Amino acid sequence: MKTRPFLALFVSPAALAALALVAALAAILQFAFRAFVPGSMEPGGLTLANFAALLRPLYADVFLQTVAICLMTALATLIVAYPLAYAIVRSRSIALKSFLLITALTPMFLGEVVRTYSWIIVLGNSGFINSILLAIGVVNRPVQLMFTTFGVVVALVHVTLPVMVIMLAAALSHVDLDYEKAATSLGAGPVRAFLTVTLPLSMPGIVAGVTTAFAWTFSAFATPQMIGGGRVPMVSTLIYQLGFSSFNFPFAAALSVTGLALTVAVLALAKAALAPLERLGAH
Amino acid sequence: MRRPLSHRLLGLAGRLAVALVVAFILLPAVVVTLSAFNDKAIMSFPPTGYSLRWFARAFSYKDFATGFRNGLIITAFASTLALLVGTGFAFALDRYSFRGKRTLEAILVSPLVIPHFTIGLGFLILAAQIQAARTFALVIATHVVLVLPFVMRSVYVSLRNLDARLEQAAASLGARPGRALVTVTLPLLLPGLVSGWLFAAILSFNEFTASLFVTAQATQTLPVAMYNYVREYADPTLAALSVVYIVVTATLLTIANRFLGLGKVLNVEHAR
């Protein structure tokens, strides 16, 4: 029998944390099936009304729009992050590597409020971009960037960029440069070598990055709330509004449960759809 | 040997793409810095004059001071607890097989993909049921669960990079498991533990979405206070605070990279 010293000591605190998380999720699930009693924090009896309400076009549209924004953001982030991840892994200068890595990571640690606030100053009507456009005479009145889906997606790309870079760089660091050299020595041009060797081999990182970016975008609250300003409703802003403006916690819980189910479904779907691609890079 | 023109153009295009991405990442930081030193309450570019008045206001605004203090308390407890819980579990993950290992791991890393508002709402409902909705304990527990995946990953990667033969050597020299743990394993894990704690601390201090759900007036953290400020005022006070944030965070990360090697901790480069 293999001895396992300190096993209980190592595992029981973690089990406690997991239990708390499961209890919290169970609490939401339980609330989702309770009736809303206006003016009271206490929920009423068991009901399916919350889920029935979700089918109304108003809420169904929010779900569809959220998924669309998540997809756009995840794909845009992939395109923006790939060159940076590649440069971090392949750069031969340690100083440049460190600079790029810290530049890529800092936004993640700043938190959503600081980042989103900064984007308000960039995108606002009297903000950075519009001031420049007006100054050089490209436009004669401010371009509306705030409160638009475009503005929200741009800021969200900034939010999901660090995690995408980390996942791509981790995958790329396991792709030996010699493979590319070998492909080049066999007569492949750099573009061909990249498309036939590096890209397929980094596929696991791409899958992990895109799915995580999707989940993070779905989870984002400050960005759609502050940049969308209520005109770009997402599931997260809707839940907050229901919880803290109407105190309709049962309905907020039902939205959360549905959102979570949607996230899980999309992740599973993405995994299944991308599995053949991922296998390309498995060798 | 000269490379063909098309290859050099391609290299140039690659560099340009990286430069553009870096510009995209840095743009908000640069713009927010410019506006923080602006002397007017209304934003304009280029700024017409410079002043430090918004920094003064940021440091004297009472809600920020309270949020900062609350944040420190919550972060200190949450990141330290997460480090203890995460280190123990990473050990168990790396060394032992036990029943429910994969299930427990899946639950504990799930906050990476579960929306923070879901976790926040869940903990709020749970706490309300046991009359603990306005306590620091609620915020700390929420933060522990949220930052645990990062600590676990950091410690787990360090454990993987640790040569198992060092512990065998210690055992063959007569060190019992506890002694080997304290004199060999833990000292060698220290960089991973420190960076795990640092990640946890920064993430906890800056966490917003879940905190918005689980904090009350008395336990409000700095990001929540900042969010509430933006809803009331439009002046650049928050820009000044953002500059402080950016400088402190970038400095901490630079120090962490210098002493701990972020590349190795994040597994984006191979340990030699």
Add this chain to the structure above:
Amino acid sequence: MPAERIPPGSDAPAAAAARRIGVQIDGVTKRFGAFTALHEAWLKIEQGTFMTLLGPSGCGKTTLLNLLAGFLEADGGEIFVDGQLMTETPPYAREIGVVFQNYALFPHMNVARNVGYGLAARGVPKREIAQRVDEMLALVKLADFGHRKPKELSGGQQQRVALARALVIRPKLLLLDEPFSALDKNLRGSMQVEIKEIQRRLGVTTIFVTHDQSEALSMSDRIAVMSAGRIRQVGTPDEIYRRPTDRFVAAFVGDVNVLPARLERRQGDQASVLVGGVRAQVPAETIEGLAPGAAVDLFVRPDALAIGEAGGGVPGTIAAHVYQGSHVDMVVDCPAAAGGRLLVRVPGTEAPGLWPVGRVVGIGPTAGGVAFPPEAA
């Protein structure tokens, strides 16, 4: 060197007459899933012996070493060290010193703390630790290196530290896991001599694991040759080299040629075989049960073959000369030989002139070899 370094009772002349068993391995088996890494190993090692476990990678030698050290648990059998049952003893209580392949020096401790680690774990007083560490560092010629960190040392120096760290606890048994594989060739030779000297001086029972047969032949008192999870033969280096009792051992240790031959007759513990009409003497024990006239495989060393004019011995064609200084290795194409080639070692340097490439020659054994029944097809 002062005599008190020698562990009491280990190798004093008076005790030499009745040597005690240092390590006894009784039918030890280790399985990993469906794979049997070690199949009922039996081995007795006298105290003070330098015993080598020799074999290709995957033969089970490292598994046996890990079982001895207690890093693995056996699925069957018992291990005794100095007469004490070790099978249930945890590694930290076994009193066995290990020198690892990569040395496994603690990178965060200096040399003195590395060497003193085992003493500190035993609660030895600080002053005595310092004294014994100094003595041991002097023994491995690193007297002034106590304050250095391992990564500031060369490969050879790191190995000496690893050796000192394993020996300072006065182990009942010293295990060396391929300790020379990380060293360059020149350093390897001098470290081999040095380790052998220290081992003899301290008289510590030593088990050395290697896949390098020349290392094994030059350093060992006794060798256990292993393959596919089994111990094939145990003996002195000369016995292993000159009188292999197993096809695998004959082929693995040293260069060897395999020629088809016929058993002529048996005489006591000797037998004679005929190969291409030439007679060669072989031990009888490896071909017991075979009748005269039976086909056998003759294993013969390159220096026990001679080249003659075509018509005598086994026919072949000179394919290449490899000049080696004191001798020449002649490569001969020989359809009858296993692998279609023979290697003949001819002393002096005249052979290439006498037998140019392309010349058809006859090859015959000049000295004995070892014969085995042909492999079942």
